[in-house]
Amino acid sequence: MSQTVDYIVVGAGSAGCVLANRLSEDGRYSVCLLEAGPPDRYPWIHIPIGYGKTMFHKQLNWGFYTDPDPNMLNRRIYWPRGRTLGGSSAINGLIYVRGQREDYDHWEALGNPGWGWEHCLPYFRKLENNDLGAGPTRGTEGPLNATSIDRQHPLVDAFIGAGQALGLPRKTDFNGGDQEGVGYYQLTTRNGWRCSTAVAYLRPARGRANLRVETDAHTTGIMFEGKRAVGVRYTRHGQPHILRARREVVLCAGALQSPQLLQLSGIGPAPLLQDLGVPVVHALPGVGENLQDHLQIRLIYEVAKPITTNDQLRSLTGKARMGLEWLLMRKGPLAIGINQGAMFCRALPQESATPDTQFHFSTLSADMAGGLVHPFSGCTYSVCQLRPESRGTVRIRSTDPYEPPSMQPNYLSAELDRRCTIAAVRYARRVAQTEPMRGLMKREFRPGDEVRSDDEILHFCREYGATIFHPSGTAKMGPAADPLAVVDARLRVHGVGGLRVVDCSVMPSLVSGNTNVPVVMMAERAADLIREDARREIHPVEVAPPIADAA
Template identity: 75%
Template sequence: MADKVDYIIVGGGSAGCVLANRLSENGKYSVCLLEAGPPDRNIWIHIPIGYGKTMFHKTLNWGFYTDPDPNMLGRKIYWPRGRTLGGSSSINGLIYIRGQKQDYDRWAGQGNPGWGWDDCLPYFRKLENNDLGPGPTRGTQGPLNASSIKTPHPLVEALIRAGDTLGLRRLQDFNTGDLEGVGYYQLTTRNGKRCSTAVAYLDPARGRPKLRIETDAQVMAVTMQGKRATGVRYRKGGTQRTLAANREVILSAGAIQSPQLLQLSGLGPAELLAEHGIPVVKDMSGVGKNLQDHLQIRLIYEVNKPITTNDQLRSLWGQARIGLQWLLFRGGPLAIGINQGAVFCRAMPESATPDIQFHFGTLSADMAGGDVHPFSGCTYSVCQLRPESRGEIRIRSADPFEAPSMQPNYLSAELDRRTAVAAVKYARRLAAAAPLSQLMEREYRPGPDVRSDDEILHFCREYGATIFHPSGTARMGPASDPGAVVDARLKVHGIDGLRVVDASIMPTLVSGNTNVPVVMVAERAADFILQDATGRNT
């Protein structure tokens, strides 16, 4: 292909792979997908439990750290981000969750027509192949698998029954728009292997003559002519190259690097750009602002029976057994991952819908992806679903290869602090409810000495970490909103030929994991782009 294509997609991650498939599907348009990382060939990408191996991988993971957060005792928080085809969908925890109906209705209510739950639902159905079968909110013909966990686990079964004593209904399907309850998560797996967007969307499209996929190709900036995006500059193999776009440049580099690229390209807060000697194409105060993330608080318990994944991983026999389960039957812990148990519930009395989420793990470690403890253990990982704290992404220099400043400002909002304390208390209530209580030997962390609200909050500040959902840094909103970066069709305000399609466009964080919502956003964006290409702007 020549050094000019119709569409350039920056970032081969959760959204970029979807766009590469859909934009090249009809064979009319030439498409180039640029991914900074390597192909997704590493075996640990494809084994579901393998994200413990990719969590700190020097090549497959950007391995970002936030700035010291004054709200978190001055700690820098590790932020893993996928750096390979499939992006973070190749290294994430595989949880298949859409969020709740009110999340999307809230987007629409903030001046984004066409983004309510009823508008998004057809795209959620389009993208999925759900093993629960067809239904009013489910799809079965899509590329992305939603697979149920088939083998019951005694700890999760006890969790479900304990939830019942707290008034939580057992749910099989958490994706109807109403997710309050307890049960097993569905996973983005297919026949015991990870179903990333690279597997689901990119693999079927690889042979198309007008689709070009370049890996190890890191974009440095969007090239501009006046107020129009004309292409990109990128580095591959140690050399700088330029690629032009006949129609559009689409940034799908994620909530950290999409705003970074906008700023490097002269689109961002004028004072920040001037500080680093970048000519201002358009003063856009919202680029990099509105950063939101789910803060993960992990309570760890010792279990009084050898039924945890810790027990299986600690012995050579246990490792061999689970390895054979996967090799022979594509089953067992390797095919599932770590977090099996789902809880969505209300910790705050004023909440009308679930405000916290649990990822209940059948193993324990000092941190996500760390070595398991030398005892039988489980983890109650809980997060606030709709935090009010807001952070920011800012370039540190004009060097495109320097990671930007990332300041999440966790727990800076009063509601977030109250919810974090209430979430820990709820986790303890859950662990103390029968029959789960009969399996809990002791609370390892934070431990029984942490009792008062101040002590619990200090624990949250000392041990809280990301649950990997940074969002909102190029948010969608009307042109009248000075903080909005893209419109309801995801076009950058005031700039022709440039869109952003990833988690950064979310006005507010969804009530759950972000991967499936990002796939939905990309499916919608592909329709917008193809409609605009043919003049069907509907």
């Protein structure tokens, strides 16, 4: 097995699978994709509702916990992260959302040329196969499916009707740049199956002679010669390995583990590295800083009629009907997942020019995402502030690459975040008390009618708030003059050669919505940037020799 390739991609998640496909597609370069987890053979990965089965899976999920957060009553918040081919796209909630036009224009305004909405839009169109049809902002020939929910649910229809009664427009497409409205989400599903990036991008490329995929391969460090990355160290089945890169190492390990790998390898805040005895290759104080996440607040209501997914899951007959519907027609709750109802609104209308709050409305209820459903007919209004100002950190605790880093989100530490989150809870209550929703709501189970004042609502948010799985920003993209910038606009790590980062960690600010599709877009664009830079080099590169696949 060759121990030298052109490109090493670390992490087979939402970005890594895209890069493995695109960098190997013309046969010119050899690529090795390293994934710490196992192959994606577990059946529940591929059934849309199955993320309840992977939420706490010991092999397929990293199962991280944050440090005790003083802003959240010193709770440690569970942070699931995908650990298999497809990464978090193999275990997520399947929501197909890009964010707002202004998110990307803001990135460009921060000193990142080429990342404005008009530059990103061609890549959004390139990646998608949208069942709404082609249009100025939609594509139909890409690998990743954007699938509309084809079966209406009376609870979701009532949720949409209440949103319209509150003045929001009905939407079928939330991805044209302007999100404000209410409707059904589109999902990353294909014919009733989950469409992870492992399915959409990696599976079609697996037969290529110049692509090698190694699973159960835990990268432990980046190797440098001077200030150029030349390879990685990793372990596989307990055995240490070294893999060298002729051209580049590309980190796609996510917003938690990409900064961890950088720090372990001597790229990061010098005082932290020196305290732990890590030789400093290049001091970059921004590595692990600027951590952002969407905080999810779940309001749970008991429903007056037995029309919820709770009712189906509590009944053997209901479970059998759901199973048969999926087995025979690839339809029904198993083909849709959990969250169906979408709403983007302004909880602080006097301050927000664009939607500041996102709803994920679900026709079931449980104490936490992926938990057991309640013993009553229930639904969930999940709200999150879209552009939090709170910032946290990711920092290694030791030189042990198997020890999870310290993760401190500092949720609700910013005053705006507290006000917006309280306002979002009040907005959710308005939706629940607006017809046609009001007639279907029997009682507010959580937080309950006794929670009324701002202080009481804020305490509820601190006690029950949880991640909505979007940690970002820990290897910030920005110009060298920005003291917290880690990568430039071509996603190259400042101060060293042969090293890029392509995942949520490079987002300078969190997008206004779910992060999976934006990361796929970023990886599509990164592949073009990498190939452009390779073509500019003086020395031609010969067609890569075949390399073995060790998955």
